[in-house]
Amino acid sequence: MISMQKVSKVYPNGVVAMDDLDLEIRDGEFLYVVGPSGAGKSTFMKMIYREEKPTGGQLLIDGLDVGKIKDRHVPKLRRQLGVIFQDFKLLPSLTVYENVAFALEVVGADTSSIRKQVMDVLNLVGLKNKARNYPDELSGGEQQRVSIARAIVNKPKLIIADEPTGNLDPETAWGIMEVFEEIHRRGATIVMATHNRDIVDKIRHRVIAIENGKVVRDEEKGAYGYDV
Amino acid sequence: MISMQKVSKVYPNGVVAMDDLDLEIRDGEFLYVVGPSGAGKSTFMKMIYREEKPTGGQLLIDGLDVGKIKDRHVPKLRRQLGVIFQDFKLLPSLTVYENVAFALEVVGADTSSIRKQVMDVLNLVGLKNKARNYPDELSGGEQQRVSIARAIVNKPKLIIADEPTGNLDPETAWGIMEVFEEIHRRGATIVMATHNRDIVDKIRHRVIAIENGKVVRDEEKGAYGYDV
Amino acid sequence: MMFKTSLRHLREGFKGTLRNGWMSFAAISAVTITLLLVGVFALVMFNINEISDNVENDVEIQVFITRTADESSVEKLGQNIEQVPGVSTVTFSSKEDELAKFQDQLGDDAAAYGTVEKDNPLHARYIVKAQDPLELEEVAQSVSSLENVDDVKYGKDYIDKMFAFFNGIRIGGLALIVGLTLMAMFLISNTIKMTIFSRRREIEIMRLVGAKNSFIRWPFFIEGLVLGMLGALVPILVIYFGYDVAYSALQPSLDQLNSDIFKLIDPSTLTVQVSLVLLALGAFIGIWGSTTSLGRFLKI
């Protein structure tokens, strides 16, 4: 599904965030991306949904060279995947309901089906009673769950989750992981950057460790693997 | 140092985030605040630095009724404590250096001493080489560490840390905890909301668990205590 | 674009105006103030133009009739003048009329000239107006070649200067209106750009969630339209009712001057036209300001 060949990313200020990275992510895979703070995990994921363009190499999604597609084709790409942003990126002027519905509106879904799907997914992340609230009336963890809801609401084939449990207590985090597992079982590919050792160690999947923009470890059913 | 008597907080939209909470925090104590997402941990802390006013009860800091002090005395209160915000709250138009220096400028420190203190604390959180970058050029964990640096730079007697390790990998998180421990050893009081089971379980301190705006557990040298 | 999507854009456009309450208010009041200025100046300029036209149309050719012409040939001359192409009205003023006018002018001193009455030395005249004051010269020339015309006078220098002066005023007025309109456009689109600039993060998020540019643009289009039209509302009301009031207050005292020149333009047609122009201007600038400024935030 995703194939990276010698992908590199140098930010305008000269920081090398990705350094000739080679990687294959197969269809239906569940991939943990781990690594220290500032290693390049978010950069790695931003390139997949084309928030950042690689400055070198080739990044193919289903054969499509993401670094080279025209600007006007980017929305189509993004609508096919669900992204959970590290900083949530909720629209402050929309309610929780509207924020989640937005992801369906952009694909032109029916108003009636929107309603049902949004309420279902809000129920799933435990925020049914916050549907009418605005993001700044929510706790950190609640905002994170809205971001998760928005990412999964239109059942994308590929989910990019950047630190999706960073603001959640372990119990809620496990609940979210169950949702991901369920989505994964139904065939979706999941790429998840995380610092959560417990989760990586207990729910075993392929783990890649990034350090200084390079893959330093790549294990099927791996563990978090940083000892303290 | 902090004394809460029947403190309650009802947000304008009717959400009861704090429900007749009684609590004493002694000088020099290290307090973990745990609890599920949306339990009221951040609300609890916001009332201490007076981002939110209690809607009932009394909250005293060093004998001062924080809920009743005049607006113009609030800056003085805030300058005596260091706050690490769950959403970082960095000034986007200032560099990392300027963001941290800001906390010293508001107290009217000398330019020369500002320089040294800021670079020292940036070194401590491992961001010396990012001093000239702007917040949106940083990774999530780096932003969090800037927020930490700003909170501790003027050596406050009381540190309010809301989920200070949520975006940090375990290793960096332990590094930050060592900094907190050091500050605590020097006599500062630390109130830290966290979801990090490892940290709470390994570095034992007093733990209070909040659920639905009430303290449901209060243990000296307690554990995180939510089983999954 | 599907129907339900259009509905959504419409809804979001209106909601957007409400959500950004304070910013919308600031933008609307910028529209209000600048359009009010444009509208009021337009009215003033239209009226100055009208009065200039009136003055120009009031310009006359004095046709002095030869003293020897008899009554029937004078009448014949009158008919001939009327035939001249470009002539609009012809009025006769007899020797006696002229003398009366002359004595009127002299006032007190007239008595001293009492003697001239019995041997009136003045010419009878035809006073001729041209359909188009700019053709005055040709008309005067044609008339001067007619029989029994002693002399033709129309103050060429004076009239040329006057026309140049009025043209100056017209061009100045037009420049002023165009300038004010451009200024209004700049200020309004500036303000609207600021409202959008302050929402650039939102726009960025929308793009990250996969919204197409058109999907983002339409609500802003509607919002710009709403801002522009709401902003045009007050100027339109002020002009619609205000001009009526001003007209009723001023015209009567101007009427006292007993002249065809100082006639303000009738409110009925003018205000409707100006109002429509303002509405269109508001709507156009609103849309223009909001959609053009979006461009720079719609780069992926």
Add this chain to the structure above:
Amino acid sequence: MMFKTSLRHLREGFKGTLRNGWMSFAAISAVTITLLLVGVFALVMFNINEISDNVENDVEIQVFITRTADESSVEKLGQNIEQVPGVSTVTFSSKEDELAKFQDQLGDDAAAYGTVEKDNPLHARYIVKAQDPLELEEVAQSVSSLENVDDVKYGKDYIDKMFAFFNGIRIGGLALIVGLTLMAMFLISNTIKMTIFSRRREIEIMRLVGAKNSFIRWPFFIEGLVLGMLGALVPILVIYFGYDVAYSALQPSLDQLNSDIFKLIDPSTLTVQVSLVLLALGAFIGIWGSTTSLGRFLKI
């Protein structure tokens, strides 16, 4: 406030203007456009006022001398008139002068009156100007009671109307300038408010980190000052050099009219004054706009 803190505020104020590049530019251009408008209209109005003054000062009293007065008593009268309080200039016009003027007026018809020359029926006159045109009536009365004065004329009705007209223009002009200034103030402070509104989150963070309101306010104060003064720059330059150019272009052709009335105001003093007023206005509105709009974000 300590010295180093003031320095910091100054530095931050300038930096703030730079950091918010686009917003600052929008605010500055709003200042530029509106002040330009105010400045140009002020110049126009000052000149219209000047010309009105000139016209008013040009108003004369015609003093008709009795036909029987001999040369010495005519001279005596002239001296007496000069003594009347409020009189500024006195000019003599003999019977013959008057006849020449009269014949000038008549033009071609004058020949017909050839006979009157030998028995000139006109009066010799003194033409009197008042120091203050508003005192014309008193002056006329005083003069009329002097010896050898046959009649005194100064077109009371006409002059009253003219004064009323000019007063109307003056009041209208003043109202226009005041209105434009208020408009400028509103638009500018509106724009500056928007730049600050878009930074409300930053202000909130500053407060959360313990900044006192004054600490937050000073840099904005400086920033408002900078925005206002930068915005006033272009209008000042345009007015300073533009008025000079306009004056040099227009005055010569006005001079051809050979009249004391159409004298534009000399650029040297006027432009400096107007420029200073614009600079002060820009600075004031800038500060006012930025500090007042801060208020609502400085509630803890």
